[in-house]
Amino acid sequence: MLTQEEQDFLKYWAQQRLRKKKTLKQFSIGLPMGVMIVLALFINLLVGWHKKAAVVMQSHGSVIITVLVAAVGIVVFMTIFSRYHQWDMYEQRYQELLQKQAPPGEPLPPTPAS
Numbered sequence: 001m002l003t004q005e006e007q008d009f010l011k012y013w014a015q016q017r018l019r020k021k022k023t024l025k026q027f028s029i030g031l032p033m034g035v036m037i038v039l040a041l042f043i044n045l046l047v048g049w050h051k052k053a054a055v056v057m058q059s060h061g062s063v064i065i066t067v068l069v070a071a072v073g074i075v076v077f078m079t080i081f082s083r084y085h086q087w088d089m090y091e092q093r094y095q096e097l098l099q100k101q102a103p104p105g106e107p108l109p110p111t112p113a114s
Contacts, residue, residue, distance in 0.1 A: 017094065020087060020090070034077070038071040
């Protein structure tokens with residue numbers, strides 16, 4: 001037997017699952033986390049606690065460009081990864097609740113193709 005919260009989640013995710021997989025709004029989930037990691041890396045570089053790294057940063061201009069490209073890559077990766085991870089977690093919970101809801105021996109209700 002499902003609790004009211006589980007039934008509410010089943011209704012919500014049945015309606016939202018395909019829309020949530022496609023929307024760009026979901027990118028806002030991982031964006032703050034990616035930016036925080038990049039900010040921590042930049043603070044680490046600017047403080048100069050590793051003297052040799054600070055010397056290399058000051059002497060080679062191409063290293064700065066490489067660090068900026070890597071920072072953008074980190075933010076993009078974290079944003080996309082967290083979006084898909086959250087969607088997969090909700091989808092897994094949805095599928096588990098569908099199996100829990102169906103009586104033994106009965107086939108699961110069909111789900112729209114994703």
